[in-house]
Amino acid sequence: MELHELTLQQLIKELEEKKTNAQEIMTAILNRINAVDQKVKAFLTLNQEAAIEKAREFDRQPWQGKIAGIPFALKDNYCTKGVRTTCASKMLENFIPPYDATLVKKLYAEGGILTGKLNLDEFAMGSSTELSAFFPSHNPWDLERVPGGSSGGSAAAVAADEIPFSLASDTGGSIRQPAAYCGVVGLKPTYGRVSRWGIVAYASSLDQAGVITKDVSDAALVLSIIAGYDPLESTSVQMEVPDYTAFLNTDIKGLKIGYPKEYFQQGVDGKITETLKKALLKYEEMGAHIEEVSLPHSEYALPAYYIIGPAEASSNMGKFDGVRYGLRDFSADNVADLFSLSRQAGFGPEVKRRIMLGTYALSSGYYDAYYLKALKVRRLINDDFAKVFSSFDVIVAPTTPTTAFKIGENTDDILTAYMNDILTVPINMAGLPGISIPCGLADGLPVGMQIIGKPFAETTLLKAAYAFEQATDYHQLKPSLGVR
Amino acid sequence: MAIDIKEVEHIALLARINISEKEKAEFAEQMTQILQYVEKLNELNTNEVEPLYHILPIYNVFREDNVVESPDRDELFANAPQHEDGYYKVPRIL
Numbered sequence: 028m029e030l031h032e033l034t035l036q037q038l039i040k041e042l043e044e045k046k047t048n049a050q051e052i053m054t055a056i057l058n059r060i061n062a063v064d065q066k067v068k069a070f071l072t073l074n075q076e077a078a079i080e081k082a083r084e085f086d087r088q089p090w091q092g093k094i095a096g097i098p099f100a101l102k103d104n105y106c107t108k109g110v111r112t113t114c115a116s117k118m119l120e121n122f123i124p125p126y127d128a129t130l131v132k133k134l135y136a137e138g139g140i141l142t143g144k145l146n147l148d149e150f151a152m153g154s155s156t157e158l159s160a161f162f163p164s165h166n167p168w169d170l171e172r173v174p175g176g177s178s179g180g181s182a183a184a185v186a187a188d189e190i191p192f193s194l195a196s197d198t199g200g201s202i203r204q205p206a207a208y209c210g211v212v213g214l215k216p217t218y219g220r221v222s223r224w225g226i227v228a229y230a231s232s233l234d235q236a237g238v239i240t241k242d243v244s245d246a247a248l249v250l251s252i253i254a255g256y257d258p259l260e261s262t263s264v265q266m267e268v269p270d271y272t273a274f275l276n277t278d279i280k281g282l283k284i285g286y287p288k289e290y291f292q293q294g295v296d297g298k299i300t301e302t303l304k305k306a307l308l309k310y311e312e313m314g315a316h317i318e319e320v321s322l323p324h325s326e327y328a329l330p331a332y333y334i335i336g337p338a339e340a341s342s343n344m345g346k347f348d349g350v351r352y353g354l355r356d357f358s359a360d361n362v363a364d365l366f367s368l369s370r371q372a373g374f375g376p377e378v379k380r381r382i383m384l385g386t387y388a389l390s391s392g393y394y395d396a397y398y399l400k401a402l403k404v405r406r407l408i409n410d411d412f413a414k415v416f417s418s419f420d421v422i423v424a425p426t427t428p429t430t431a432f433k434i435g436e437n438t439d440d441i442l443t444a445y446m447n448d449i450l451t452v453p454i455n456m457a458g459l460p461g462i463s464i465p466c467g468l469a470d471g472l473p474v475g476m477q478i479i480g481k482p483f484a485e486t487t488l489l490k491a492a493y494a495f496e497q498a499t500d501y502h503q504l505k506p507s508l509g510v511r
Numbered sequence: 512m513a514i515d516i517k518e519v520e521h522i523a524l525l526a527r528i529n530i531s532e533k534e535k536a537e538f539a540e541q542m543t544q545i546l547q548y549v550e551k552l553n554e555l556n557t558n559e560v561e562p563l564y565h566i567l568p569i570y571n572v573f574r575e576d577n578v579v580e581s582p583d584r585d586e587l588f589a590n591a592p593q594h595e596d597g598y599y600k601v602p603r604i605l
Contacts, residue, residue, distance in 0.1 A: 122590055123589065123590065125582055125583070125586040125587055125589070125590070126582065218565065218566055218567065219566075219567050219569075232564060232565040258574065261569065261572035262565070262567060262569060264567065264569075324555070326551075327551065327552060327554075327555060330548055330549045330550075330551045330552050331552060333545055333548070333549055334549055334552075341526060348527070349592060350591075350592070350599050350601055351587075351590070351591055351599055352590035352591060352592075353590075353592075354592075355592035355593070357592075359602055360602050360603070361602050361603055361604070362601050362602055362603070362604045363527070364529075364602075365601055365602055366527040367523075367524075367527045367528055367529040368529050370526075370527055370528045370529070371528055371529040371530065374528070376534075376537075379528055379530070379534070379538075380538065380541060380542070382526050382528065383519070383522050383523065383526055383528070383538055383542060384542055384545060384546075386522050386525050386526040387514070387518075387522050387542065387546075390522070390525060397549065399562055400552050400553070400557060401549075401552060402562030402563055402564060403557035403560040403561070403562050403563075404552050404555060404557060404560075405562070405563045406560050406561055406562065406563040407555065407557070407560060409563055409566065441541055441544065441545065442544060442545070442548055457566060458565065458566030458567070482566065
């Protein structure tokens with residue numbers, strides 16, 4: 028295998044055994060990016076010279092750390108000191124943060140090397156990466172299809188072997204859905220498990236940072252690095268961080284798996300449910316206990332999300348006003364126009380739509396009818412999960428209702444586009460940890476299996492995912508980087 | 512709930528986003544469509560349900576009021592569209 032094809036831990040091992048060095052790895056990664064990214068379009072910014080220089084430094088005088096000398100890349104809503112952070116928006120096209128996000132500091136502290144910043148739907152609002160203000164990304168399995176979103180660049184880059192792992196963020200499925208579409212592993216930890224400080228916020232009660240990797244064991248390793256309390260992040264939780272890799276084994280005898288019947292209906296493609304049922308049988312073969320369960324309020328999660336998400340977004344996006352940073356419309360001759368003209372020029376249509384919707388839902392006279400109502404429904408959704416988790420260890424379901432759709436296919440009808448998140452949004456509503464792992468192909472395109480865990484039970488979640496991965500070889504399938 | 516052009520103009524003013532005539536018509540149609548979908552929530556009786564703001568039992572988080580290192584002012588101004596004498600500069604307010 029070529030260096031760029033290796034997993035994170037395979038690369039670590041190669042380095043430790045001195046079979047290669049950091050420069051060779053970085054060169055292989057950059058060569059791969061230069062060879063394929065004109066097709067995939069995963070990267071918005073390449074940190075090429077600095078990355079090579081850092082690798083050279085490492086080889087001269089190696090430093091210690093769990094990912095010492097290893098390249099990584101970030102969704103471009105992670106603030107990186109000195110490296111442009113755009114959120115794929117005209118608003119931040121030239122924004123160079125004066126600080127690093129906490130998770131970026133953690134990766135640096137363990138010796139990782141930043142290779143570049145990855146494409147997303149503008150401000151993480153979208154499910155296809157077509158809503159990037161710069162260009163759409165492409166799915167490595169079929170370049171005419173979307174990689175999913177909003178973390179489409181993060182998933183596509185890992186799938187196309189352009190980077191061993193990436194960090195991303197997930198508000199309604201933005202890590203798991205693109206991971207499913209691209210046939211890679213995408214982990215969203217429990218709300219509060221990792222710090223979001225320095226990640227540009229979309230909907231703060233739902234946003235969570237996470238990781239996209241080539242296999243489950245790499246996801247466990249990266250989670251061990253990024254998890255933990257951050258005094259700068261008031262919603263991060265003071266809990267011990269285990270070494271998540273230590274819990275990975277294939278003994279899942281007696282593991283209680285519930286599969287919610289609602290996730291096998293709701294307009295889910297027959298080929299997806301078929302693939303998932305086979306996966307469930309595999310679990311049964313391995314000694315797990317499989318049983319159908321019900322999450323009766325599932326169908327209400329998406330409409331509630333389209334109130335809560337935009338409401339919080341409208342507040343978070345208020346800071347982009349053309350004054351302190353970001354785009355300014357210099358034609359304004361008074362300060363009110365400065366705000367509204369700068370925001371008109373800086374934001375794309377979906378961002379404006381969500382700000383408008385959220386502003387409406389929070390406005391006087393409508394707050395109770397929309398926002399408060401949605402928060403109450405959120406409680407019901409949360410209670411559904413709690414009930415199932417009182418007698419089950421994990422929940423298994425499809426990650427997405429279909430495989431990756433064609434670029435342009437869903438751009439006309441907004442509601443159809445929103446439906447992509449129908450199986451992932453409820454998990455954010457309840458703040459639960461979720462992972463998407465490859466569980467087969469349908470018509471040559473990857474199908475993702477979503478495993479959902481109890482709050483802060485990432486160990487169980489990862490073990491269940493790892494056991495399936497060890498028993499199958501779907502995670503080893505590679506895309507052709509062509510058109511199907 | 513149908514959103515008309517007038518309502519769109521009002522929301523755009525509250526949100527401080529200037530929008531074109533074309534956008535007004537589009538937003539009116541799209542927001543109506545989304546809000547009609549959201550109406551689905553009214554199928555559920557939630558009179559006895561407490562709202563869930565987020566899942567953690569965390570309320571206010573305080574810290575000691577100690578002086579810590581703060582960001583460099585010039586670094587912060589590097590991203591400012593306009594600044595002068597240590598202030599952000601904007602057009603006339605009054």
